[in-house]
Amino acid sequence: MVVIRSYNYADVPPDELARARATADRVFQQAGISLQWIDCWVPDRPSSIVDRRSSGCNEPLRDGSEFVLRLMSSDRPVPPASTTRLAMGSSLIDHDSGSGALTTVDPALVTAIARSASAEYSTLLGRAMAHELGHLLLGHAHHSTNGLMRAIWSQDEIRGIRPAGWQFSRGEAAQMRQGLASRSRAAN
Numbered sequence: 001m002v003v004i005r006s007y008n009y010a011d012v013p014p015d016e017l018a019r020a021r022a023t024a025d026r027v028f029q030q031a032g033i034s035l036q037w038i039d040c041w042v043p044d045r046p047s048s049i050v051d052r053r054s055s056g057c058n059e060p061l062r063d064g065s066e067f068v069l070r071l072m073s074s075d076r077p078v079p080p081a082s083t084t085r086l087a088m089g090s091s092l093i094d095h096d097s098g099s100g101a102l103t104t105v106d107p108a109l110v111t112a113i114a115r116s117a118s119a120e121y122s123t124l125l126g127r128a129m130a131h132e133l134g135h136l137l138l139g140h141a142h143h144s145t146n147g148l149m150r151a152i153w154s155q156d157e158i159r160g161i162r163p164a165g166w167q168f169s170r171g172e173a174a175q176m177r178q179g180l181a182s183r184s185r186a187a188n
Contacts, residue, residue: 002028002065002180003036004133005057009072010107016122017071023126024133027148027166031173033137033180064183067101067136069129073108086113088128091135098139103132117158124158127166134168137176144169 008017021037028035040057061068088110093100105128114121131148135141143151147165149172157164168176 001034001036002067002133002137003038003062005038005040005061005066005068007040007042007068007070007072009042009070012071012107012125016125019122020126020129023123024130027127027130027168028133031168032177033173035133061101063187064099065180065187067103067133069133070102070104071107072104074106088113088124089132091132091141093135093139093141095140100136100139103129103136105129105132113158117155119158119160127153134172134176137179138172139179144172147172 006017012020021035025035038056086109089103089105091100091103105125107125110125110128111121113119114124117124127148134149138149143149147169148167149169153164154162156162
């Protein structure tokens with residue numbers, strides 16, 4: 001089980017966030033990995049319905065099986081839809097150790113891309129979340145040539161006109177499961 005501590009700095013509406021998480025859950029279930037989501041309290045956010053004392057987010061992260069996902073809009077303006085390469089998120093990874101625990105997805109950028117592609121926002125948000133979490137579980141920032149971990153998602157793929165294979169490859173799934181098992185053994 002992978003635990004994701006989620007901080008909703010962007011005030012993504014709860015119903016949209018639930019649908020995005022369901023999308024990410026399906027992607028990881030296909031890879032043989034289950035996710036547990038913990039909503040963490042975000043200061044000064046009226047939509048933060050989480051009690052900061054009981055959220056379980058004040059403890060240190062468990063090595064290798066617990067991660068932080070921030071939904072945070074950047075301060076930079078959203079580029080025009082004609083921009084060919086837009087990163088909807090980022091993951092902080094120590095390339096020497098192949099580990100990391102923090103990923104950020106920009107819901108404002110996801111919104112702009114979903115609109116320009118006439119696609120479902122929550123589905124695209126869930127795929128972006130799964131992609132960035134995939135970087136953390138794989139332990140690197142490399143991209144594949146196809147599937148969920150590819151670097152470029154065309155508008156036709158996002159719309160569903162061209163098949164995209166919105167899942168991890170068998171090799172990626174095996175690598176993530178193996179990494180989780182190794183980290184679990186090392187922690188015990």
